[in-house]
Amino acid sequence: MYFVAWLPETEKPTVFAALLKILPILCLCGFVSLQGISLEKEHNYSRRILLGLIFSGIGDIFLVWKNTYFIHGMAAFGIAHILYIRAFGFQAKNWLVGLLCLLPGFLIYYVCYPGLQGKLVIAVLIYGFVITGMMWRAITCVQNQIEENGLCRWTRMSACIGAALFYLSDNIIAINKFWFPVPGSRALIMTTYYAGQMFIAMSAFNIEEEYNLRMKSCKK
Numbered sequence: 397m398y399f400v401a402w403l404p405e406t407e408k409p410t411v412f413a414a415l416l417k418i419l420p421i422l423c424l425c426g427f428v429s430l431q432g433i434s435l436e437k438e439h440n441y442s443r444r445i446l447l448g449l450i451f452s453g454i455g456d457i458f459l460v461w462k463n464t465y466f467i468h469g470m471a472a473f474g475i476a477h478i479l480y481i482r483a484f485g486f487q488a489k490n491w492l493v494g495l496l497c498l499l500p501g502f503l504i505y506y507v508c509y510p511g512l513q514g515k516l517v518i519a520v521l522i523y524g525f526v527i528t529g530m531m532w533r534a535i536t537c538v539q540n541q542i543e544e545n546g547l548c549r550w551t552r553m554s555a556c557i558g559a560a561l562f563y564l565s566d567n568i569i570a571i572n573k574f575w576f577p578v579p580g581s582r583a584l585i586m587t588t589y590y591a592g593q594m595f596i597a598m599s600a601f602n603i604e605e606e607y608n609l610r611m612k613s614c615k616k
Contacts, residue, residue: 398586405582407463414460420590421453424597431600442600444483451476452593467515470523473566477530480596484533484555488540494532501528504567511574520570527566534559551599558595565589 398420403413428446432439455472458465501524512520534556565588572581 398590409460414457417460418453418456421449421456421593424593425449425453428597428600431602441483444479445596445600448476448479448483449593449597451479467519470519474523474526477526480530480559481526481533484530484537484559486533488536490532490536490539493535493539494529497528497532497535498525500567501525504570508570508574516574520574523566527563531559531563551601554595554601555599558592558597558599561588561592561595563592565592 398416401416403416425446428442428449431442433443433446435443451472455469455476458469458472462469505521505524508520509517538552538556565585568578568581568585568588572578572585578584
């Protein structure tokens with residue numbers, strides 16, 4: 397519905413445009429909620445993913461009025477990434493992977509730096525570290541499971557793909573806003589963003605069963 401409507405971006409955005417933009421995220425919230433949400437440990441993952449989606453939706457709303465609330469939107473998405481990081485966990489550090497993830501981020505920040513002004517100089521840098529951390533934890537989560545079992549559940553791979561697409565989407569935003577206009581930027585940004593969120597949401601599928609299997613394995 398969002399892509400079919402494809403409302404033009406105007407100087408006076410509307411509440412309807414904001415609702416249409418978050419509609420895919422609301423659908424993903426519903427999907428994750430169906431996987432089980434509670435304060436119990438077995439739902440830690442799905443609960444954090446759901447909260448991450450909720451803050452992403454808040455960020456989407458702020459960015460509809462991006463000329464006024466761009467930093468607010470960044471802050472909401474930053475919280476979403478931190479929640480995703482908590483969901484992916486810190487079982488395996490693998491600092492080399494973290495360093496490799498940082499390199500393209502530093503390059504993007506370097507080329508965008510001349511276009512940054514005021515609070516954005518620090519805000520964009522901090523946000524870059526957070527989203528890079530999110531991708532790093534998603535990758536190491538896959539590596540950790542492969543090292544433990546010799547294979548990886550498709551849900552963990554889904555989280556990794558989603559994190560990479562989200563990372564790509566945000567970097568296109570940075571390049572388009574602070575460096576040079578990217579042709580077809582809106583379509584590229586929203587396609588990779590929604591796809592990334594979809595893959596991350598899919599990683600919560602049947603998470604309770606995975607938790608129970610892991611607990612049985614630990615007992616053995």
